Amino acid sequence: SYELTQPLSVSVALGQTARIICGGNNIGRKPVHWYQQKPGLAPVLVIFRDTNRPSGIPERFSGSKSTNTATLTISSAQAGDEADYYCQVWDSTTGVFGGGTKLAVL
Amino acid sequence: EVQVVEAGGGLVQPGGSLRLSCAASGFTFSNYWMSWVRQAPGKGLQWVTNIKQDGSEKYYVDSVRGRFTVSRENAKNSLYLQLESLRAEDTAIYYCARVLYWDDRDYVLDSWGQGTLVTVSS
Numbered sequence: 001s002y003e004l005t006q007p008l009s010v011s012v013a014l015g016q017t018a019r020i021i022c023g024g025n026n027i028g029r030k031p032v033h034w035y036q037q038k039p040g041l042a043p044v045l046v047i048f049r050d051t052n053r054p055s056g057i058p059e060r061f062s063g064s065k066s067t068n069t070a071t072l073t074i075s076s077a078q079a080g081d082e083a084d085y086y087c088q089v090w091d092s093t094t095g096v097f098g099g100g101t102k103l104a105v106l
Numbered sequence: 107e108v109q110v111v112e113a114g115g116g117l118v119q120p121g122g123s124l125r126l127s128c129a130a131s132g133f134t135f136s137n138y139w140m141s142w143v144r145q146a147p148g149k150g151l152q153w154v155t156n157i158k159q160d161g162s163e164k165y166y167v168d169s170v171r172g173r174f175t176v177s178r179e180n181a182k183n184s185l186y187l188q189l190e191s192l193r194a195e196d197t198a199i200y201y202c203a204r205v206l207y208w209d210d211r212d213y214v215l216d217s218w219g220q221g222t223l224v225t226v227s228s
Contacts, residue, residue: 001168031208031210031212033214033215035151035215037151041220042201042218042219042220042221043143043151043201043215043218044218045214045215045216045217048206048214048216049208049212049214054216084150086150086151088151088153088215090211090212090213092211093156093165093211094153094165094167095141095143095153095156095167095213096153097150097151097152097153098150099150100150100151
């Protein structure tokens with residue numbers, strides 16, 4: 001079965017740029033989505049199909065991809081960006097989430 | 107405003123059954139695929155199932171296939187998940203989500219409910 005690998009945690013200084021990596025075999029061939037989840041709340045879509053931001057998501061959030069990795073970049077990180085972030089793809093008709101990355105803004 | 111609201115969670119004994127529901131509003135429910143995703147306490151997200159607009163296609167994660175059944179009533183703007191033969195490892199918050207479908211078999215979960223907690227314990 002297909003697997004996505006994320007670091008357990010990432011730290012970033014306030015106002016700096018955070019990058020969260022999602023690894024998967026040939027992930028470059030699959031559309032990648034990113035979800036943000038704050039404690040006690042439902043997930044929120046922040047990037048879809050690699051690079052697209054839903055309405056209401058700040059431009060500070062961006063996505064990119066290479067052959068075997070996808071990256072969520074958060075520019076000028078703010079305290080309110082502290083959350084768990086999950087990458088997600090579809091392996092045929094099966095949904096696959098990464099294990100999630102906890103972002104700490106210091 | 108797009109809204110999905112889950113209900114039906116609770117405490118159930120191992121081997122028991124439960125039916126979850128999801129009420130949709132703010133969009134034309136019959137035009138969208140829908141999905142269930144779960145999250146065990148303190149753990150990550152796990153996709154559970156997708157259902158097509160007319161219910162003609164349904165897909166499940168291996169761990170629930172044969173035990174869970176997804177269905178929908180478009181006339182009532184409602185999505186359901188029937189859980190049977192429940193196990194302790196099915197304990198989780200169950201989220202309902204609207205799906206944006208793309209022609210390349212890609213599904214984007216763009217709007218999520220707040221979830222309903224299912225606890226399987228004796």
